[in-house]
Amino acid sequence: MLNFPTHQQPTARIIFQSHDHYQVIYADRSVHQAVLAGRLQLADTLPLIGDFVSGQFYDHDKFLITELLPRQTLLTRASNYQEQAVAANVTTVFITMSLNADFSASRVERYLTLVWDSGATPVIVLTKADLEPALLAARQLELAAIAFGVPIITTTSTDPVTVQTQLNGYLQPTTTAIFVGSSGVGKSTLLNILAAQQLQATKAVRAGDDKGRHTTTARHLYYLANGAALIDSPGIRGVGVASSTTAATGQSFPEITSLAQQCRFNDCQHQQEPGCAVQAAIKRGALSEQRLIDYRRLLRETEYATMNSRQITAAKIKRLVGNKKNLRRH
Template identity: 40%
Template sequence: MSSLLSQYGWNSHFEQHYTHFFNQGLEAGRVTAINGFNHTIITNNGPSAALLAGTLTNSKETWELPKVGDWVVFKPYDDQCIIIDVLPRQNAISRKLPGKSSQQQVIAANIDAALIIQGLDRDFNLQRLQRYLQQIYQCRIQPVIVLNKQDLVDDPEVYRQQVLALGYNCPVLLTNALDHQQLSDWTSHYLQPRKTFALLGSSGVGKSTLFNALSGTDIQKEGSVSTFNSKGKHTTTARHLVMLPNGSMLIDSPGMREFGLTIDEDEGVNFHHPQIEELSAKCRFRDCTHQQEPGCAVIAAVEEGTLSTTVYRNYLKLIREQYHYQASIMEKKRMEQQFGKLSKQINALRKKRKY
């Protein structure tokens, strides 16, 4: 594969799955932007506009269609490309669609680490942060917590210590998106060449400002904070993957007021927290729910004060949400099976009656 695609993260995983398509005469590229039905991909010859093949859109679920960060196979057609298929993902950042739907929405694919942004003015919220961390770990992606707007509070280190007290094994950085020297200091350490990083966070936390500062461009429009409710305004409406000056890649995403949890069907309901995972092994019962069982090491740690009450209470809330999501998925599958059975019966009846 060309050095250009290697710079954009092409590796042995994608090479292995590409062999079959290479033999069909298809080329490979990575999705760098999506705006409506219009896609931009990076190819051996540079960036190109692309559209989805009809067979692809008709054969895939919405979450399976190309997202920013995906590697795809395509064939050139006039001055654009036609995307034929998506290479298997290494991972993907997803969330449950807002509302009552049990469907998942893929935000970005093939991510090395997620930068979870919280603003220290009004957005700082430990429970919301745990929600992001739970989902990011569920997606098998390394989180990095970035506490932005440190210049707006008297003692930003107090906030950083509160995050560290949650007990997650991940970096916690203080920054000011307008301080370019400070950004340069920590990005040179955490953002490695040929690696892909995604920015996540609510509206108004400074994601677009941070994105523009790191990329050296004004791809994303910078918004303000509403004077009516002190909540951030949506400024990012399309997702982009941009190559940073140091050779790393950054994906921005629209601010999310809801970040619903999903679960991996193979893994099932689980809570990703180092201390809870360690304590669970000491519980009397292997299937302990850590709520009322005797001999529960997690409950004992809460009572002794060695496990944060904030972490434990949020654990109960997020676990219940995951069980609800799992139940919705199982009900959806049951309905699909019933529909499939009914369709077979109707088809058999039509053949029998010849109409």
């Protein structure tokens, strides 16, 4: 049996979410489709992958989520106007970066900030050591200078036994770990090695620039044999865009809302993401670009409307600072 918090009612854990469709795992490791009780659908805080919930079974094996149990940690991602929730109750974040074209020490720095804010513990994982053996030592030094004692692990997928021995120490029965990092760095590959089975699909990176193909499209939580939980996530596609769609904005733009349901990524920003149904509709002339621009403007306004004055000032400063950073970079 999995190690779940005790509660009067049956307790389950969210392992997948897509819009209002959930999957939960029960302590006996059985997986069930799940929905939110009406009362919860209107709550300020919606259950999220990694959350423990309680509820009851209906229709034989479906689960009705009636209560969100208290969170130990919350991992969020920075966005222009607010934080976007990534996963709940994460204890360990594997900041995953490949040693080839993807390498960026300043990106690791940004990830570290997010992880420390969340209450989880970071571990830096440098992948594809086989491809860049000559660069390894210099890059480890570069990271050590910003990582202040955060463990730095180096992996090679063709040596699964070493991968297991290096990462197993971080995967206790009480651990919930998540892999974050760019597309194509080998997050799903590592998960498959640790689970010793092909749980997630993996795909070769583009020749030339080593960019990944966004093979993983949604977060998914798996339990390893020893009871450690491990979340695979899609490669981050540009940080810094708010994702929340308020109900009001959705109602004013029903055609965009319904198109968005068909986007490949749950949190698609309808910019350059692959498989974006909104951009596809613009391309074939079924949606005017102006509609999308108006939609974005309203979205931003409604986001400000839900903030207090201190939060608005903070968001504006954040935007200014972000712009300056971009200026310096170019």
